[in-house]
Amino acid sequence: MTMQSMHDKILELWPELVLFAGTCVVMVMGLSPKLAVRRMCAPVAGAALAVAGVLAALTTPEGRGLLPGLMPFAKVVVSVVGLAMLLLLDGTVDRTEERLIASGQPFNPLRTNRAEFYAFFLFSLTGLMLCASANDLIWLFLALELTSLPTYIMVTISRGGKAGARSQEAGVKYFFLGAMGAATFLFGFALLYGATGTTNLQAMKEFFAHAGEGGGITDLAIAGMLMSLLGVAFKIAAVPMHLYTPDVYEGAAAPVSAFLAFTPKTAGFISMILLCSTMGWTHGAGHSLPDLVRLLLWVMAALTMTVGNVLAILQSNVKRMLAYSSVAHSGYMLVALVAGPGSGRGITDNGLAAILFYLLSYGLMNLGAFAVLACLERRPGPDGEYREIETVDDLRGLCKTQPALGWTMVVCALSLLGFPPLLGFFAKVPLFTSAIAAGEIVLVVILGVNAAIAAYYYLRLVAMPLLEEPDATLPPAARTPFVSRPLAAFISAASVVVLVAFAGTLMREAGEAAKPPKATGHSNAAK
Amino acid sequence: MAILAPSMFLADVELSNYLPIVVIVLMAITFGIINVGVSMLLGPRRKGKVKGVTYESGMNPVGTARKRFNVRFYLIAVVFLVFDVEIIFLYPWASTFAHLTPQSEESLLWLGRIMFFLLTTVVAYLYGWRKGVFKFD
Numbered sequence: 001m002t003m004q005s006m007h008d009k010i011l012e013l014w015p016e017l018v019l020f021a022g023t024c025v026v027m028v029m030g031l032s033p034k035l036a037v038r039r040m041c042a043p044v045a046g047a048a049l050a051v052a053g054v055l056a057a058l059t060t061p062e063g064r065g066l067l068p069g070l071m072p073f074a075k076v077v078v079s080v081v082g083l084a085m086l087l088l089l090d091g092t093v094d095r096t097e098e099r100l101i102a103s104g105q106p107f108n109p110l111r112t113n114r115a116e117f118y119a120f121f122l123f124s125l126t127g128l129m130l131c132a133s134a135n136d137l138i139w140l141f142l143a144l145e146l147t148s149l150p151t152y153i154m155v156t157i158s159r160g161g162k163a164g165a166r167s168q169e170a171g172v173k174y175f176f177l178g179a180m181g182a183a184t185f186l187f188g189f190a191l192l193y194g195a196t197g198t199t200n201l202q203a204m205k206e207f208f209a210h211a212g213e214g215g216g217i218t219d220l221a222i223a224g225m226l227m228s229l230l231g232v233a234f235k236i237a238a239v240p241m242h243l244y245t246p247d248v249y250e251g252a253a254a255p256v257s258a259f260l261a262f263t264p265k266t267a268g269f270i271s272m273i274l275l276c277s278t279m280g281w282t283h284g285a286g287h288s289l290p291d292l293v294r295l296l297l298w299v300m301a302a303l304t305m306t307v308g309n310v311l312a313i314l315q316s317n318v319k320r321m322l323a324y325s326s327v328a329h330s331g332y333m334l335v336a337l338v339a340g341p342g343s344g345r346g347i348t349d350n351g352l353a354a355i356l357f358y359l360l361s362y363g364l365m366n367l368g369a370f371a372v373l374a375c376l377e378r379r380p381g382p383d384g385e386y387r388e389i390e391t392v393d394d395l396r397g398l399c400k401t402q403p404a405l406g407w408t409m410v411v412c413a414l415s416l417l418g419f420p421p422l423l424g425f426f427a428k429v430p431l432f433t434s435a436i437a438a439g440e441i442v443l444v445v446i447l448g449v450n451a452a453i454a455a456y457y458y459l460r461l462v463a464m465p466l467l468e469e470p471d472a473t474l475p476p477a478a479r480t481p482f483v484s485r486p487l488a489a490f491i492s493a494a495s496v497v498v499l500v501a502f503a504g505t506l507m508r509e510a511g512e513a514a515k516p517p518k519a520t521g522h523s524n525a526a527k
Numbered sequence: 528m529a530i531l532a533p534s535m536f537l538a539d540v541e542l543s544n545y546l547p548i549v550v551i552v553l554m555a556i557t558f559g560i561i562n563v564g565v566s567m568l569l570g571p572r573r574k575g576k577v578k579g580v581t582y583e584s585g586m587n588p589v590g591t592a593r594k595r596f597n598v599r600f601y602l603i604a605v606v607f608l609v610f611d612v613e614i615i616f617l618y619p620w621a622s623t624f625a626h627l628t629p630q631s632e633e634s635l636l637w638l639g640r641i642m643f644f645l646l647t648t649v650v651a652y653l654y655g656w657r658k659g660v661f662k663f664d
Binding site for chain 2: 027031108109115
């Protein structure tokens, strides 16, 4: 890649630079002894995200790279969902510490986590945006790790008091398994480099295109691609790399679990799309992925859907249930990845557009479900220690005790299920149509069966708050004192309903994002 | 776009190029063994209480080493690492920068990049300062 194109590349990174600047400010502000300054962490982070989103929306893709339209769309999605996440994250850390300071204890910067928490939140989203603009394997690796490393720490510090031990356990599990995943795809990247002699994705695509005309793609390259995809599967929590999901989601505080279900998953899918498009999917020309790669994705999709849904049925803890459902949703999106971009003309047969649209929808509706959990708490013991709502039984009769939150849970669970008039339905339709257009009938059948299995446990999340009576033996769950958390819940519930009206527009935008670069033969983009 | 020439793959590497390294490693090992061996054979041996004491640059050692150290030592160590790594990155940058055309757009870009990198360490330093890493009380 020439110096000039590197220069252009930096100009396209304004959203990331703004987020990074926000990170630096937040990191220092959160350590101020003044409460008013400390409180500004979240607004500053929000402002950085909003500015980054606007800058990303103003960027015009220049028609270079593997998927030139991907960058603005993905970055706007990240900043929109990120803003909703930010509302939900309020009050996650330092709750006990702030109470002690309010009661007269001196401020000790070593004991607070607020600065780190918001800084890592922004760092992680910066990494996610960088994933979308990746054009190089090394860039992609660094971006993926920048997305994941902060989340390990966010999980660990997300809970205080007695529950802190659980979040620390979750953080350690997440970190070690994450390191294994990273090692796997780094090895894969190394093999890809060994096979092609380049780390540039565009150059790699041309290498493979030439190799396809010659003796075919070498085994070394195939092995590299398989390892890369398997490693990245950790990020999206696909079988067989899903084992950490329930434990980590359960151990982390509910707002952080919601963050985990969106951020690494989006980074993982964007990386998978980029990686796969180096090796196959020369749009319109009818090249598909090499058989082994396709087989891996096929098996992964089928297993991920089925394992996720079947294990979700067995859970009584809502966070574990939503964790397994997050596994299952990755499986749904993998179906569209197997389908690929289709002919590149329409949007209903473009699997990549379907994935991008689904990521946005899933991010919003899943946020709503976790937000309801984050909004409720109980103080069972005399020690005054609050405890999160965790089991399905805790939601019993919620529509009567807390109507707004109860209905939020009902709407979001129905949307996650894919119930017709809601956003989840309109997100799932393109997954089906793209897979049908690609001729993946068996996968479509498995997807349909899985949607039916999912109904079993999502309907429990609907029936418990809606139809059951409140449990009289337990003290009623109280609303959390942080007002922005219910706000996040209502926003996501509202968007699940309202965005349906804009589903067509969003889908078209996603289609634009997944559009191939203008065909210039074996282009001169890579030098 | 740089496609590797076949000769750069592992199988074609001339192993004899590594001979000097092997020789140096062997020399180092032999030197160590000879030193220890010869002083074991020839050196006088006087045992005593003072001789067995841990060497602390001439001071008499006090207390045990197996105690809890203040966490600030580790914080300082981590901050040190930040600057240590920064310097490691400055060396290759400096050696490449000297080859660029002065005042050219390329060299300005390189300068801008390293300034950005240095800025990140300044932020890290600020963070450490606010966190109270440098405060000993």
